Amino acid sequence: MSLNAQPAASLFINGRPVEGEGDALSVRYPYTGEEIALLHEASLDQVAQACQAAADAQPAWAAMSPVERGRVLTRAAAIIRERNDELSRLETLDTGKPIQETLVADWESGAQALEFFGGLSASITGQMIPLGQDWAYTRREPLGVCAGIGAWNYPSQIACWKAAPALVMGNAMVFKPSEETPLGALKLAEILIEAGLPAGVFNVVQGRGQVGAALTTDANVDKVSLTGSVPTGRRVYAAAAEGMRHVTMELGGKSPLIVFDDANLENAVSAAILANFYSSGQICSNGTRVFLQEGIREAFLNRLAERVRNVRAGDPLDPETQHGPIVNAAQADKIRAAIEAGEQAGARLVCGGPGEGAFVPPTVFADATDDMLIARDEIFGPVMTTLEFYDEDEVVRRANGTGFGLAAGVFTQDLTRAHRVISRLEAGTCWINAYNLTPVEMPFGGVKLSGLGRENSAAAIEHYSQLKSVYVGMGDVEAPY
Ligand SMILES: NC(=O)C1=CN([C@@H]2O[C@H](COP(=O)(O)OP(=O)(O)OC[C@H]3O[C@@H](n4cnc5c(N)ncnc54)[C@H](O)[C@@H]3O)[C@@H](O)[C@H]2O)C=CC1
Numbered sequence: 001m002s003l004n005a006q007p008a009a010s011l012f013i014n015g016r017p018v019e020g021e022g023d024a025l026s027v028r029y030p031y032t033g034e035e036i037a038l039l040h041e042a043s044l045d046q047v048a049q050a051c052q053a054a055a056d057a058q059p060a061w062a063a064m065s066p067v068e069r070g071r072v073l074t075r076a077a078a079i080i081r082e083r084n085d086e087l088s089r090l091e092t093l094d095t096g097k098p099i100q101e102t103l104v105a106d107w108e109s110g111a112q113a114l115e116f117f118g119g120l121s122a123s124i125t126g127q128m129i130p131l132g133q134d135w136a137y138t139r140r141e142p143l144g145v146c147a148g149i150g151a152w153n154y155p156s157q158i159a160c161w162k163a164a165p166a167l168v169m170g171n172a173m174v175f176k177p178s179e180e181t182p183l184g185a186l187k188l189a190e191i192l193i194e195a196g197l198p199a200g201v202f203n204v205v206q207g208r209g210q211v212g213a214a215l216t217t218d219a220n221v222d223k224v225s226l227t228g229s230v231p232t233g234r235r236v237y238a239a240a241a242e243g244m245r246h247v248t249m250e251l252g253g254k255s256p257l258i259v260f261d262d263a264n265l266e267n268a269v270s271a272a273i274l275a276n277f278y279s280s281g282q283i284c285s286n287g288t289r290v291f292l293q294e295g296i297r298e299a300f301l302n303r304l305a306e307r308v309r310n311v312r313a314g315d316p317l318d319p320e321t322q323h324g325p326i327v328n329a330a331q332a333d334k335i336r337a338a339i340e341a342g343e344q345a346g347a348r349l350v351c352g353g354p355g356e357g358a359f360v361p362p363t364v365f366a367d368a369t370d371d372m373l374i375a376r377d378e379i380f381g382p383v384m385t386t387l388e389f390y391d392e393d394e395v396v397r398r399a400n401g402t403g404f405g406l407a408a409g410v411f412t413q414d415l416t417r418a419h420r421v422i423s424r425l426e427a428g429t430c431w432i433n434a435y436n437l438t439p440v441e442m443p444f445g446g447v448k449l450s451g452l453g454r455e456n457s458a459a460a461i462e463h464y465s466q467l468k469s470v471y472v473g474m475g476d477v478e479a480p481y
Contacts (some may be wrong), residue, residue, distance in 0.1 A: 015199025030096025057200025110160025
């Protein structure tokens with residue numbers, strides 16, 4: 001079967017495909033390394049053109065009624081669902097993630113975001129504030145042009161999660177996917193046009209960090225929403241600050257998953273698998289520090305090793321495959337270096353290891369300590385670090401002993417302990433007796449270095465709009481002289 005995934009052109013500006021005038025960008029299928037498309041980055045002029053197209057198109061889009069804007073998004077969701085098979089295959093080629101994942105978790109999650117915000121659109125209202133004779137009201141207005149910058153692990157989902165709330169509020173968007181996974185966003189641009197979005201409201205530029213930096217500081221850009229690493233987040237936030245631009249930062253993590261002695265063992269093991277190995281571990285909210293209370297530790301590790309041994313790794317396009325390759329060789333090397341550091345520091349390898357070529361197997365460390373690199377750094381690969389603990393206060397302190405604060409999970413049958421512990425954890429997105437479920441109805445985002453702002457749910461609306469307050473005088477104006 002041909003793996004050719006060459007799009008009509010590299011960029012999408014003002015409603016049509018446009019070829020990039022910048023450096024070449026080779027897109028490779030992570031499983032075979034084969035080139036599936038050859039794109040070109042946007043030149044800096046083309047970044048400015050895309051932002052200008054967005055600025056020109058935005059006022060008319062914002063002037064449409066909310067129900068009309070919502071309808072466009074709802075139609076786009078339906079088109080995505082009709083083409084889910086084809087889109088998921090492309091997502092698998094772009095990312096290397098198993099087709100059994102992309103069929104249910106990528107475009108489908110994007111469609112849910114479009115559906116959710118499309119439906120919410122018409123019910124977003126302001127406030128009426130009585131002031132005696134006078135009164136005031138508030139209007140929720142668009143910001144203008146929003147820049148979206150994505151990571152490579154969930155490229156199409158990220159594009160939809162950013163586009164849906166931005167567009168529904170009457171903003172226009174220029175989106176730059178990760179240079180590793182540039183294909184899905186181009187499909188989203190086509191689908192939105194087909195669904196009735198006016199030309200120029202959603203544009204796609206391609207490129208590496210330099211293109212992202214130009215987008216962040218373009219004079220037409222009012223907001224930047226980034227999904228990426230903490231170092232990139234720092235740079236983008238600082239650059240955006242110069243123009244007083246709004247930001248949403250969805251950054252990395254090293255999240256704790258705490259398993260108390262009384263937890264349901266099988267569910268806790270399942271959650272730890274979902275928290276570490278889905279998408280070959282390339283998920284920002286992963287619970288990569290698994291704290292095991294001493295009484296459950298041995299049974300947990302035995303059962304985990306038993307289940308991980310059954311994983312089916314292989315060709316991501318094979319529907320039976322559960323574990324795919326790492327996105328590229330550089331990332332695989334980085335993961336292997338972390339595994340080596342774990343072994344050298346004296347942590348015990350329970351299962352897995354460095355693997356070969358594009359593949360790193362699900363890897364579990366035991367007997368780790370908090371100061372080891374594998375317990376401190378985001379590895380962004382299938383590496384779980386387990387740590388032993390004795391009591392609640394201790395585990396809360398250790399779980400919070402990180403600069404990150406994206407997510408956290410607790411497994412226990414004790415209702416009051418579950419809520420007590422969660423309330424003390426410094427994390428933006430938490431789970432009790434579950435892990436890594438991110439329904440569109442629930443706000444998603446981090447605290448501390450893991451970012452600011454929230455995606456999904458009605459909370460995202462606040463981050464893609466600004467409030468105007470209007471005081472209405474109903475009587476005479478009294479002045480002192
Ligand atoms: N919190 C969240 O929702 C998520 C966070 N992530 C995080 O993303 C990281 C992995 O993704 P990567 O693509 O490796 O991240 P990255 O930080 O290397 O790149 C992210 C994006 O920023 C762009 N970029 C790089 N330098 C830039 C600059 N100076 N100005 C503007 N844009 C720039 C890149 O081209 C890319 O599109 C991990 O740390 C992961 O935790 C990933 C998925 C979800």
